[in-house]
Amino acid sequence: MSSSGRPLSGEPFKLLKNRVWRTYSGGKFLEEWQGSLQAEDTSFPEEWVASTVVAKNVGREHIKEGLSLVSLDNGETMPLLDLILSDPQGFLGKSHVAKYGAQTALLVKVLDASERLTIQVHPDRAFAMEQFESQFGKTEAWYVMGGRAIDGEEPYVLFGFKPGVTKESWRELFERQDIDGMIDALHRIPVQEGDVFLVEGGIPHAIGSGCFLIEIQEPTDLTLRVERTTPKGNSVPDLACHQGIGIERMLDCFHYESHSYENARSKWKKSPALLRESEDGKELVLIGKESTDRFRMHTIEVTGCFSTEGSGVFGIAIVISGSGSVSWADGEMSINQSDEIFMPAGLNALSWNSDGADKLKVVLCYPPE
Known part of the structure; x- marks a missing residue:
């Protein structure tokens, strides 16, 4: 019960800030937006909103990070997940619980990149169930809130295979760690405030430097990466690349469909x-x-x-x-x-x-x- 005597599921409530460690750097724009007077780029470039998901960070498994917290009227805090479990139908809705149980089926993030993210792919639901025993894949969408130029480079995203890319040619680029070749295999799309993109499971992509956006997605942290080194030189362990399924199955996660620039942009860029x-x-x-x-x-x-x-x-x-x-x-x-x-x-x-x-x-x- 809240201090008003009403059940907590009977009123909206604010969530506490919830920064999460990632393999890339950023967050200065995010902190300024949140009102910080000492904003800086760090290894915590993401804010996870209403999260009931634990982040999968290789080497930081001992740190349970990612779960959103709620501040109660008595001054105590508790995980949002625990609050939901106390009354799933009240918080999530009867029809939602009938289909998904006490799982929100949703994760929202605010992220601010000061460097390009590594080229990656997320599983669709069939692949997620087969390889990770997860009912959810990681289809996501981006709403661009703004951005900044980094080293003279305006915000952009890398998205979808260009014509001619095959699994064999992609594997060769990966094995050689030909980063320039992998970048050139994807479409580079400039972004600006108000842009919306749908990122379906299986589609290769990377958020470029300077992007400040809201991401809505299925509730998993399943990310497969093809770069063993980040743009700023940090090593990416093999486990962070293939998430335990091995390199060959990681390569199977990609959908090897190719598009012209115009087709890629019209297929995945959405108009409000x-x-x-x-x-x-x-x-x-x-x-x-x-x-x-x-x-x-x-x-x-x-x-x-x-x-x-x-x-x-x-x-x-x-x-x-x-x-x-x-x-x-x-x-x-x-x-x-x-x-x-x-x-x-x-x-x-x-x-x-x-x-x-x-x-x-x-x-x-x-x-x-």
């Missing part, structure tokens, strides 16, 4: 669609069921008071910019830039209110429909 609009705001669909059945992502832009309706399942909100409040049937909470909010399934409607100084912009993330 207006869902509804009023004089006080609007709601856009960034990733909807037409794009994937793995998750959904919307955004709202509020200048006055704008309402969103519940659908019987939980949601995760990230305040991108602006400030104001969010209110529900019997409560209200102030919100500011970088706040992370868990919205339990029982909330039928929320009113988002901008304080008028700047437009209130919020990204809303939802599990599969």
Whole structure:
């Protein structure tokens, strides 16, 4: 119960910040966005939001990192996962629990890269079940919040095989550790604020330096890498490359379909669609069921008071910019830039209110429909 006497699943609540170690560096832009006056790039470039997933970091297995924490009214903290397990239907929704149990089926991150990530691939669900006994793969989507030039290089992503790449030629590039050759085998796509990309399991990719984005994904940390050294010279152990399944099976994880630049861009770059609009705001669909059945992502832009309706399942909100409040049937909470909010399934409607100084912009993330 909260201090108001209501069950915790009856109101939204803020999540504590949750930085996670990765093989690449970054985070300065992320820290500035969160209000830090001493922001710097480190080995903790990612913020995991509403996470019930433990990070898989080779060499750091003794550190249980990645799980989001909640601050309770009595001043204590507890993992979000434990809170959900105390009342799965109340927090996640009856229909969601019927299909996924107490698993959120979702993981959200905010990440800021000061160097290019290693070229990688995530398993689709069939491969994840066969090789990792996981019901979830790692299809993901990116919403670009902004970026910065690094060493004169503007933000970009590497995405999808160019025509002519085969499993045999890709294996040769990997065995020689021909990094330039692997980079040249992928399309380089410049990105800017507001861009949205869907990254399906099996598609080779790498987030480029300077990217600042929200990532929504299936709830695993299954990443297979083909570079044994990061761009800044850090060694990547073999286990971090193949995650225990071996090099040959790692290479099988890739989908060896190739596309022209135009086809790759049109296939995976998504255009936001207006869902509804009023004089006080609007709601856009960034990733909807037409794009994937793995998750959904919307955004709202509020200048006055704008309402969103519940659908019987939980949601995760990230305040991108602006400030104001969010209110529900019997409560209200102030919100500011970088706040992370868990919205339990029982909330039928929320009113988002901008304080008028700047437009209130919020990204809303939802599990599969």
